[in-house]
Amino acid sequence: MSLRIKGFAAAAGLIAVSAAALADDRGSRYDGAPEAYGDYDWASVLRVDPLRRQVRVSEPVRECWQEPVPASQGPFSYGHVGGTLLGSALGVVVGNQIGHGRGKDVARVAGALVGGAIGHNVSVDRERQLHGSRERLVERCDVRYEDRYEERIDAYEVTYEYAGREYVTRLPYDPGERMRVRVDVTPAAG
Numbered sequence: 001m002s003l004r005i006k007g008f009a010a011a012a013g014l015i016a017v018s019a020a021a022l023a024d025d026r027g028s029r030y031d032g033a034p035e036a037y038g039d040y041d042w043a044s045v046l047r048v049d050p051l052r053r054q055v056r057v058s059e060p061v062r063e064c065w066q067e068p069v070p071a072s073q074g075p076f077s078y079g080h081v082g083g084t085l086l087g088s089a090l091g092v093v094v095g096n097q098i099g100h101g102r103g104k105d106v107a108r109v110a111g112a113l114v115g116g117a118i119g120h121n122v123s124v125d126r127e128r129q130l131h132g133s134r135e136r137l138v139e140r141c142d143v144r145y146e147d148r149y150e151e152r153i154d155a156y157e158v159t160y161e162y163a164g165r166e167y168v169t170r171l172p173y174d175p176g177e178r179m180r181v182r183v184d185v186t187p188a189a190g
Contacts (some may be wrong), residue, residue, distance in 0.1 A: 042164035043181045048174050050153045057150055064141040083126075087119015088112045 095111025096104065155170050162181055171179075 039183050039185075040180055041183050042178050043160040043167075044178055045158060046166065047159040047162045049134055049157040049159075050174075051155045051157055051170070052151050053154055054149050055152050058145045058147050058148055059074055060143050061146045062143050064139055066137045067140045068135040069138050070135055083123025084116045084120040087122070088116035089116020090119070132168070 026058035091114050092108050095107035098107040156174050158171050159168050
């Protein structure tokens with residue numbers, strides 16, 4: 001058998017022995033021999049009282065509504081493109097009459113921009129005179145937090161009986177009708 005196979009076999013054997021040792025539930029059976037941490041037994045549960053507290057829970061709530069806003073009046077908005085383009089064309093013609101060489105190119109661009117703005121404004125004013133101001137509905141949304149209070153169980157106060165005496169302890173769970181207790185017996189001093 002090769003050295004590698006022997007190593008794997010030894011490791012597998014160690015794992016199996018370790019798993020068997022860890023699987024032994026300490027004190028799960030009483031055989032009369034005391035353990036290092038005490039023996040275990042079962043006690044009868046007499047009463048379980050949940051310990052409650054109020055907790056504030058904030059939840060996001062989204063609210064939406066319709067809000068009227070003026071219709072977009074940008075330079076290329078529907079219905080005003082014609083006025084904007086006509087104003088730009090007139091601005092290029094006027095700018096072409098000014099300057100020489102590179103100055104003429106700058107004057108054309110400036111004329112197109114100024115003429116387009118003037119044409120757009122004239123178109124908007126004309127539409128307002130004819131039809132009044134136009135509005136459209138836009139959906140707006142906002143998130144707000146709604147607080148509510150819930151009752152939560154923090155722990156359980158458990159009253160149990162063992163060997164004819166009552167005891168009270170606090171546990172993070174409800175143990176049911178009986179619970180496991182650790183019994184620690186120590187010798188009395190002389």
